Amino acid sequence: MQKTKTHKKKHFRQGRGDKVFNVVAIIVISLIVIIVLVPLLNVVAASFSSSKAVNAGQVLLWPVDFTLENYRTVLKYDSVWLGYRNTIFYTVAGTVISVMLSLCCAYPLAQRRFSGRKFLNRLLMFTMIFNGGMIPTYMVVRDLNILDTVWAVLLPVAVSFYNVIIIRNFIETTIPVELEESTRVDGCTPFRYFVNFILPLSKPIIAVIAMYYAVAQWNNYFNAFLYLTEKNLYPLQLFLREILVSSKFSAADLDPETAAAIQGLADTLKYVIIVVSTLPLMCIYPFVQKHFVKGVMIGSVKG
């Protein structure tokens, strides 16, 4: 008791310079937060403003001439819906495939007893620092005859060895070796051990990895861009690329009246589309943040 008191006193006496530092630190961090927020707020504000205000350059951080008209127009835009539907499919299917493959890969690699462990670890690690590149990979996808199918989007990026390492590290560090040994003595096969012990005990890391894969798949345009020409299969990101970056609103998707209006609306609609496409992740993120952070931590344990 006495000891902590003196401690506190010293703390206080030394604190003056530090107090200034503290205030400065909070100001600096707050400024950084503002820098991060301004672009986001500006986009949201513009999406709710009239196109007249946007085109006149009046919108900063608050909507001018508040309107929902932009959103109504975008919701009529078929490509956005189609893209959304495809992306949801790719995200769900891709995540399921990726998580299953990654688990199957990480489990044996985490078992000290497994004879191929060291060799396979090294071999697969190599894929992280060297790969065949764009053209040879394209040729493999082409030769598999999966160009212009959903598989071209799902399979080539199905497993990231980095994520496998995260799972492997998790299993190695949180599930005691003794558990495996004692269950084995009792006649538990590797398969049963996986189902009865590894799966239930790995739930937290499975959640983390699933979210990693889901975000990657949601945001991925590269695969679809290289391997798809069939518009019906386009994920949202590819439509977004056309709309946002190449500035192509295909008039065919719209009735003439809207098509005419869209010319003047184009820029405002881009803001809406940014909001509509990004909102789901942004809304979910704060609730699952701690899982993502945990994944970073486990992944950082040296491979």
Added chain:
Amino acid sequence: MRVKKIKTVIKRDWQYYLFMLPPLAYFIIFKFFPMIGLQIAFRDYTPRGGIWNSAWVGLENIIKFVESYQFERVVKNTFILSIYGLAVNTIIPIAFALIYNAIEKPRFKKVTQTIVTLPHFISVVVLVGIMMQLLNNRIGIYGILYENIFGVYPSDIFGEPKAFRHLYVWSSVWQNFGWNAIIYIATLSGVDAGLHEAAQLDGASRLKRIWHIDLPHLVPTIVILAVMGMGNIMSVGFEKAFLMQNNLNLEYSELISTYVYRVGLSGGTLSDFSYATAIDLFNAVLNLILIFIANKIARRATETSLW
């Protein structure tokens, strides 16, 4: 004897191998097959000859690339862009983590962290879209503010070749510094509080403690991440650069990876698979050399290394 040993191992471990089968199939098909396909870099690829039977030309394609007028441009652009990016994307998260860690307001910190990590989840396409809108010289926030201050509209920043690198790097800082800082922040939370108390008793200011206690604590993490970053130096993103490219900024925005795409896949029937692959291979080997060098230096200097 050996055969017998292998038999017992297989008998014991066959279920593990069964687990490995599907993921191994994935790696073999999508990672190792393309490595075999890399040999077309040394051939004159024709669809009829395929990977194995097209005419062997040796180093011709690679020499052609090295001697082409594009060589200097794309290698230089790639190199500068990644070094610049690596430096800024390392320093800023560290600085942020150090300041953030010094603050003792849990609620403030929590909200801050959520906000600064949020942009990490924006897709590249949308990020570039946001940039194009905000930096629009008339209706974007950049144009509006510029006009308010200087009375004239600025020129189109996306059309300025020299702006490309800064736009590329600083937009990725905006998007990722919070995310990249997570690892440093977590490492800092592991600093022994006793060290800080002892230093405080000796009269060390907060700033001094950051410099002499916190920063050294981060060194191993910084080294590992820097080595990994070095390994990715030549593979700097196709995705974003490609989206940001336009005819005006190609002089600075054409990278090895985007050039590979241009040569190999964008031209339809004119595509030169062999030449594109040769360029890509040149890049990948350079990459591999860089990561080995970086790892060696790291091990010598700090006794921390990737392997």
